[in-house]
Structure formats: structure tokens, C-alpha cells
Amino acid sequence: MDRIQMVDLKGQYEKIKNEINAGLQEVFDTAAFVKGGKVTEFQHDLEEYLGVKHVIPVGNGTDALQVALMALGLKPGDEVITPTFTFVATAEVVALLGLTPVLVDVDFDTFNISVDAVRKAITPRTKAIVPVHLFGQNADMEPLLALAEEYGLKVVEDACQSIGSFYSFSDGRRARSGCMGDIGCTSFFPSKNLGCYGDGGAVFTNHDELADAVRAIANHGMTVRYYHDRVGVNSRLDSMQAAVLQVKLKYLDDYVAARQWAASCYDKAFADTEQLIVPSRMSQSTHVFNQYTVKLNNVDREGLREHLNKKGIPTMIYYPVPLHLQKAYKSMRYKAGDFPVAERLCRCVLSLPMHTELTGEQLEKITRSVLEYVEK
Numbered sequence: 001m002d003r004i005q006m007v008d009l010k011g012q013y014e015k016i017k018n019e020i021n022a023g024l025q026e027v028f029d030t031a032a033f034v035k036g037g038k039v040t041e042f043q044h045d046l047e048e049y050l051g052v053k054h055v056i057p058v059g060n061g062t063d064a065l066q067v068a069l070m071a072l073g074l075k076p077g078d079e080v081i082t083p084t085f086t087f088v089a090t091a092e093v094v095a096l097l098g099l100t101p102v103l104v105d106v107d108f109d110t111f112n113i114s115v116d117a118v119r120k121a122i123t124p125r126t127k128a129i130v131p132v133h134l135f136g137q138n139a140d141m142e143p144l145l146a147l148a149e150e151y152g153l154k155v156v157e158d159a160c161q162s163i164g165s166f167y168s169f170s171d172g173r174r175a176r177s178g179c180m181g182d183i184g185c186t187s188f189f190p191s192k193n194l195g196c197y198g199d200g201g202a203v204f205t206n207h208d209e210l211a212d213a214v215r216a217i218a219n220h221g222m223t224v225r226y227y228h229d230r231v232g233v234n235s236r237l238d239s240m241q242a243a244v245l246q247v248k249l250k251y252l253d254d255y256v257a258a259r260q261w262a263a264s265c266y267d268k269a270f271a272d273t274e275q276l277i278v279p280s281r282m283s284q285s286t287h288v289f290n291q292y293t294v295k296l297n298n299v300d301r302e303g304l305r306e307h308l309n310k311k312g313i314p315t316m317i318y319y320p321v322p323l324h325l326q327k328a329y330k331s332m333r334y335k336a337g338d339f340p341v342a343e344r345l346c347r348c349v350l351s352l353p354m355h356t357e358l359t360g361e362q363l364e365k366i367t368r369s370v371l372e373y374v375e376k
């Protein structure tokens with residue numbers, strides 16, 4: 001059996017090596033390394049896949065969030081509501097832009113932003129909400145969008161972990177993750193569900209004006225060459241990454257299916273074990289499992305990790321510390337106890353190996369080893 005890894009990028013590459021290499025060779029031969037044809041081709045392929053009007057490729061997922069917030073024209077002091085249980089990027093860009101991050105708690109079941117908590121956090125200074133579709137399942141967008149509409153707030157979706165997943169509205173309409181709010185953001189970091197071989201990201205929107213603003217801001221605030229209408233940044237996807245992504249996009253649905261199959265194997269094995277709470281699924285959203293994260297119930301987490309590690313099974317804790325208790329955000333004056341659900345999650349979550357190359361044999365070994373420890 002091959003060594004079990006959290007993410008197996010090499011195994012995935014081996015299967016599509018010829019196509020990837022051919023795409024890269026084309027970039028080398030044309031020497032169009034930046035803003036080349038490959039970037040535009042990939043952009044159109046992704047627009048079609050997502051069913052969204054505009055995809056604007058950028059340098060990484062964090063830039064996507066920053067450029068999105070800049071395009072909304074928010075001013076220093078404007079409040080942006082975002083969950084405290086997530087990767088730091090969301091709060092980071094809010095803070096960097098001089099906006100005020102307002103953190104809120106999440107739902108224990110889904111790990112995602114609590115709509116009730118958002119409602120309570122709205123003030124006259126609130127201008128935007130940034131929900132994160134954590135681990136691959138969409139936040140509950142229908143009530144969140146209704147709330148945003150009620151208060152005239154913008155919604156920027158962090159779809160860095162959820163590309164490809166669908167959300168269903170009560171009128172039967174379905175939309176892809178990242179294509180429901182005003183702007184959606186994703187990352188093509190190698191370990192994401194659609195990962196490139198370096199850094200990359202993209203912004204999605206159905207609004208023409210916002211698309212123009214995002215495009216200009218990501219390109220030094222320039223619309224006509226060397227005429228700068230606003231302060232921008234330099235953030236672009238390069239042609240080599242676009243060539244890789246163009247190939248991998250064709251397989252994204254297969255990759256999602258492989259992740260969902262692995263998740264169902266975990267689910268089945270853990271179903272009758274009360275020490276393990278498997279990830280809950282919402283009827284409104286599909287789950288694309290960027291991570292498979294269980295909640296431990298009366299299990300010594302470090303003991304379990306050590307037990308698995310000895311057997312060559314890696315695990316990760318996403319995330320060990322909620323944003324409101326991070327040193328960098330001390331000035332926001334949050335304290336322990338402010339967001340009890342997120343704090344509880346940080347103590348009990350454990351992410352197991354999850355990728356497109358997991359075999360039945362590997363999953364059998366992982367689940368057997370987990371059960372061995374928690375049921376002892």
C-alpha cells in the first residue's frame with residue numbers, strides 16, 4: 001500500500017501527466033507567460049463551468065478577497081462581518097484595508113457562519129458580510145442573502161474550499177458556490193479542490209460594473225494602459241498555472257466524486273460510534289469535501305493523533321485557534337468565551353486524510369486505526 005498522505009498531488013499528477021505536460025509545453029513554446037491566451041481560455045472554461053458571467057483570475061485566494069473588498073468601495077471604519085472559525089485570510093484582508101472585522105460565531109453542526117449571529121452583529125456601520133463555505137459545504141446562503149438585502153449589505157463569498165459545490169434555493173434554483181452573492185472568491189492553492197502547481201486564485205461575479213472594477217484593481221487600477229484611475233494592486237494568474245488549471249477543470253467533477261466517495265466510506269465506518277461525530281450535510285447544499293473533519297466526543301485528541309501517526313496516518317487540526325483569540329487580532333478586544341461554539345470546535349475537530357487518490361484499502365486502514373483507539 002502506498003504511504004497515506006493528507007493530500008496526494010503526485011498520484012493525481014501521474015494520471016494526467018501527458019495532458020499537463022503538453023499544456024505547459026505550449027506555454028513555453030509561445031513564451032506568453034503572463035496574460036497569455038491560456039489565462040483567457042481557462043477563464044472562459046471556468047465561467048462556463050460555474051454558470052457565472054465573469055471570472056477574473058488573480059494571484060491567489062487572499063488577493064481575490066482583498067480585490068473583491070476594494071471593488072466594493074468600502075471605507076476605513078466600515079464593518080465587515082465574518083466568521084471566527086476559519087482560515088485567517090478573510091479577517092486579514094479586512095484589517096489590511098483599514099476596515100473593521102466583526103467576528104461572529106458559527107453553527108456547531110455545519111462549521112459555517114451562524115445567520116442568527118450575523119443578524120445580532122449588524123450595526124449602522126456594517127457594510128458587508130463575508131461568509132466562508134468551510135471544508136466544502138456552502139453556508140446557508142438563502143437566509144443570509146435575505147438578511148443582506150434587508151439591511152443593504154454586500155455579500156462576498158469565500159469559496160476557497162468549496163469550488164464546484166451547489167446550493168439549492170427554496171424556489172428550486174441551484175447555484176454554484178461563489179456565484180450567489182455580489183462577489184465570490186476562490187483559491188487555486190495546490191491542496192484546494194481545483195489546485196494549480198503554485199499560487200492562483202479567482203474572483204467571480206455576475207455584475208458587469210463590479211467585474212470592471214475588479215479587473216482594473218487587480219491590474220494597478222488601470223483601465224487604459226498607463227492611465228491609473230484608482231489605487232490598485234498587481235495580482236495575476238500566470239499562464240503556466242492557467243495551463244494546469246485548464247486540464248484539471250475537466251476532471252473537477254470526477255475529483256469531487258472521488259472525495260465524496262471517500263467521505264461516504266468514513267461516514268459508514270464511523271456511523272455507530274458515538275465518540276465520532278461525522279460531518280453533517282445540509283439538504284440545501286452539496287459537499288465537495290476539501291476536508292473531512294470529524295468532531296471528537298470524549299476522545300483524547302492528541303492521543304488519537306499520536307496513535308494514527310505511529311501507523312503512518314497523518315491528521316490535521318483545522319483550526320486550532322479561532323480568529324478572535326489570535327495574537328494578531330488582540331486589538332479587537334475579544335476574549336475567551338466570546339464565541340463558545342467556535343472555541344468548542346477548536347478543541348474537538350480533527351481532519352482526516354482527504355484527496356482524490358485514496359483507495360479502499362487505505363480508507364480501511366485509516367478507519368480501523370481510528371476505531372481501534374476511540375473504542376478501546
Ligand SMILES: *Cc1c(COP(=O)(O)O)cnc(C)c1O
Pocket residue numbers: 060061062063086087089090132158160161186187188189199200201
Ligand atoms: C486557502 C484559503 C484562503 C486563501 O487562499 P490563498 O490562495 O492561500 O491565498 C482563504 N480562505 C480560505 C477559507 C481558504 O481555505
